[in-house]
Amino acid sequence: MALTITWLNSAYLRGRCCRQKVLHPLLGPLLSDSMSKLYSSYRRPGSQPEKKRSWQNTDFSFKKGIDVLKTQLSMLKKETEDYIIGPGGHPLSHYLLEQTRVLWEFRSQEDLKKWVISSDVEIGGKSEVYLKLGRNNQAALLYGTLNTEVPRDGETKYSGYCSMRAKPPVGSFARKKYYDWSNFNSLYLRVRGDGRPWMVNIYTDPYFSHQKDDLYNYFMFTRGGPYWEEIKIPFSKFFLSSRGRVQDDQHPIWLDKISTLGFTIGDKVDGPFQLEIDFIGLLNDRAHTEEFAYETYEKNPPV
Amino acid sequence: MSPHTKLLASMSLLLGTIITTSSNHWMMAWTGLEINTLAIIPLISKSHHPRAIEATIKYFLVQAAASALLLFSSMINAWSSGQWDIPQMNHPMPCLLMTTAIAMKLGLVPFHFWFPEVLQGTSLITALLLSTLMKLPPLTLLLLTSHSLNPTLLTIMAISSTALGGWMGLNQTQTRKILAFSSISHLGWMTIILLYYPKLTLLTFYLYTMMTAAVFLTLNTTKTLSLKTMMTAWTKAPMLNTTLMLTLLSLAGLPPLTGFLPKWLILQELTNQELTPLATATAMLSLLGLFFYLRLAYHSTITLPPNSTTHMNLWHTNNPTNTIIASLTSTSTLLLPLSPMILASI
Numbered sequence: 001m002a003l004t005i006t007w008l009n010s011a012y013l014r015g016r017c018c019r020q021k022v023l024h025p026l027l028g029p030l031l032s033d034s035m036s037k038l039y040s041s042y043r044r045p046g047s048q049p050e051k052k053r054s055w056q057n058t059d060f061s062f063k064k065g066i067d068v069l070k071t072q073l074s075m076l077k078k079e080t081e082d083y084i085i086g087p088g089g090h091p092l093s094h095y096l097l098e099q100t101r102v103l104w105e106f107r108s109q110e111d112l113k114k115w116v117i118s119s120d121v122e123i124g125g126k127s128e129v130y131l132k133l134g135r136n137n138q139a140a141l142l143y144g145t146l147n148t149e150v151p152r153d154g155e156t157k158y159s160g161y162c163s164m165r166a167k168p169p170v171g172s173f174a175r176k177k178y179y180d181w182s183n184f185n186s187l188y189l190r191v192r193g194d195g196r197p198w199m200v201n202i203y204t205d206p207y208f209s210h211q212k213d214d215l216y217n218y219f220m221f222t223r224g225g226p227y228w229e230e231i232k233i234p235f236s237k238f239f240l241s242s243r244g245r246v247q248d249d250q251h252p253i254w255l256d257k258i259s260t261l262g263f264t265i266g267d268k269v270d271g272p273f274q275l276e277i278d279f280i281g282l283l284n285d286r287a288h289t290e291e292f293a294y295e296t297y298e299k300n301p302p303v
Numbered sequence: 304m305s306p307h308t309k310l311l312a313s314m315s316l317l318l319g320t321i322i323t324t325s326s327n328h329w330m331m332a333w334t335g336l337e338i339n340t341l342a343i344i345p346l347i348s349k350s351h352h353p354r355a356i357e358a359t360i361k362y363f364l365v366q367a368a369a370s371a372l373l374l375f376s377s378m379i380n381a382w383s384s385g386q387w388d389i390p391q392m393n394h395p396m397p398c399l400l401m402t403t404a405i406a407m408k409l410g411l412v413p414f415h416f417w418f419p420e421v422l423q424g425t426s427l428i429t430a431l432l433l434s435t436l437m438k439l440p441p442l443t444l445l446l447l448t449s450h451s452l453n454p455t456l457l458t459i460m461a462i463s464s465t466a467l468g469g470w471m472g473l474n475q476t477q478t479r480k481i482l483a484f485s486s487i488s489h490l491g492w493m494t495i496i497l498l499y500y501p502k503l504t505l506l507t508f509y510l511y512t513m514m515t516a517a518v519f520l521t522l523n524t525t526k527t528l529s530l531k532t533m534m535t536a537w538t539k540a541p542m543l544n545t546t547l548m549l550t551l552l553s554l555a556g557l558p559p560l561t562g563f564l565p566k567w568l569i570l571q572e573l574t575n576q577e578l579t580p581l582a583t584a585t586a587m588l589s590l591l592g593l594f595f596y597l598r599l600a601y602h603s604t605i606t607l608p609p610n611s612t613t614h615m616n617l618w619h620t621n622n623p624t625n626t627i628i629a630s631l632t633s634t635s636t637l638l639l640p641l642s643p644m645i646l647a648s649i
Contacts, residue, residue: 093602162564182531183476206354207361
């Protein structure tokens with residue numbers, strides 16, 4: 001084990017000093033780290049300089065491996081038990097009678113760990129975003145400052161966004177899992193904003209990579225008052241966008257394989273923002289009969 | 304979809320099926336299978352939804368790989384025996400490869416992973432085509448070569464298909480995936496009797512096609528894509544909901560419905576061949592599917608799920624029920640008393 005690390009380190013050093021001479025056209029990628037670029041050392045302004053190689057971070061301890069294996073096996077056992085009970089770990093009658101479900105509520109630090117915050121710092125911007133628990137541990141507070149100053153790298157034209165995104169559900173042995181929201185038709189959010197408009201994004205992790213930028217978005221307009229708001233967003237209102245561009249060929253979102261939910265603010269206004277979220281849930285609104293809010297691209301849709 | 308495209312695709316499907324089922328040469332069989340694959344691709348991706356495109360890509364990749372493997376196995380057979388006749392596939396290695404290729408085409412375990420996803424991504428009618436018509440050519444090839452197939456491989460695939468089809472169908476909430484797993488389970492039953500009494504495989508396939516067509520067409524009338532919609536389907540067409548439940552129970556093999564006939568005959572034949580443990584295992588594993596269908600029937604037909612009176616009235620007019628559903632449903636539930644006539648004719 002120690003020998004492997006020493007060998008890798010020496011190979012890496014040898015690779016670095018020979019890089020300029022391009023001595024090993026075939027062995028070059030093997031000796032140098034996969035993250036380094038052979039012909040340029042450009043690094044995006046917001047990203048941290050690479051201090052440690054990815055394989056140097058691996059912890060080869062046997063005991064830790066056994067602990068991880070035990071955790072994963074217990075997760076697998078729980079999944080099997082849930083599978084025997086019924087869909088989603090509840091009996092089928094529970095699934096059929098369900099009309100509301102709370103997905104994420106913010107009552108402890110553990111709940112906050114299920115979310116990831118990001119902002120335009122990753123492209124070199126100057127916005128700040130923070131996530132913490134609100135007063136009395138009753139809500140999550142997403143706050144920060146939006147700064148639309150464009151990073152001066154010659155290729156970025158716009159800047160100024162902050163977002164919070166849920167971590168995708170993960171099963172035992174790091175398998176991808178999906179949420180099944182097909183029983184519901186609206187998103188139910190209890191929030192207290194500051195009047196700024198937010199965008200709600202739903203990501204349905206597709207199987208093939210050419211669709212990996214597909215996102216379903218809709219807007220959430222907050223009121224800004226001292227009172228809590230309960231916002232219902234029907235899923236029929238979500239429109240499809242890819243890499244931020246709204247697509248021509250629109251279709252309703254399929255709710256049987258959802259990966260993550262996210263909130264983004266990017267309303268081109270410099271200044272502080274604040275959003276308190278009590279919980280995020282689902283609702284089967286029987287009064288909502290709309291199937292899709294936008295025209296599909298078909299020339300002669302069946303009536 | 305433009306009527307010309309639809310006509311071209313459906314005629315190509317028929318052409319491909321006829322070419323494969325009537326061929327003697329492996330090349331023609333492969334040609335028919337490829338025509339089928341290519342013809343159904345525009346039908347699967349008709350709606351241009353990302354999930355439909357995903358289903359199309361998955362279907363194409365699996366079927367193309369299976370066709371290539373089939374061609375490869377027939378070439379090895381031609382190389383070692385000098386002829387391309389389909390029933391004359393005598394060498395063990397090409398036989399094994401061919402069985403694997405056909406298993407990939409049909410969706411037998413362990414090559415079943417694509418089937419539920421592809422069925423989920425398509426419309427109900429295309430899913431019906433995928434489950435019934437697209438199974439006929441590969442099954443024909445298996446029937447033609449049934450005397451030289453490896454019993455161990457077929458038995459393992461059959462038992463695991465029955466097991467997995469029942470086990471994985473337990474917690475599904477989407478109707479198309481439920482029917483995909485029922486298809487896998489039925490394929491297991493068809494495969495297990497292939498070596499001993501191939502005509503029963505054909506009978507199972509015909510009855511399965513009839514019952515599946517009845518179920519898919521009923522689901523298409525009420526636009527039931529998930530269990531939630533199924534629970535409120537009784538308001539749109541109450542009689543159709545009841546007959547749907549009876550047809551689903553027939554699919555599960557509950558006597559005295561039609562679906563019991565192939566299962567009974569298969570169990571009888573397996574017992575006659577001194578394979579009683581196999582028969583017991585298969586019968587026990589099909590109980591999983593039966594459990595699920597009974598639970599579904601109880602919740603949707605016998606109990607009353609929560610709803611509001613205005614929920615069911617859709618603003619556009621209902622499609623009139625297709626008359627073919629009536630004939631398919633009656634045959635798929637009431638055919639058991641005619642079993643002596645069926646037995647005499649197969």
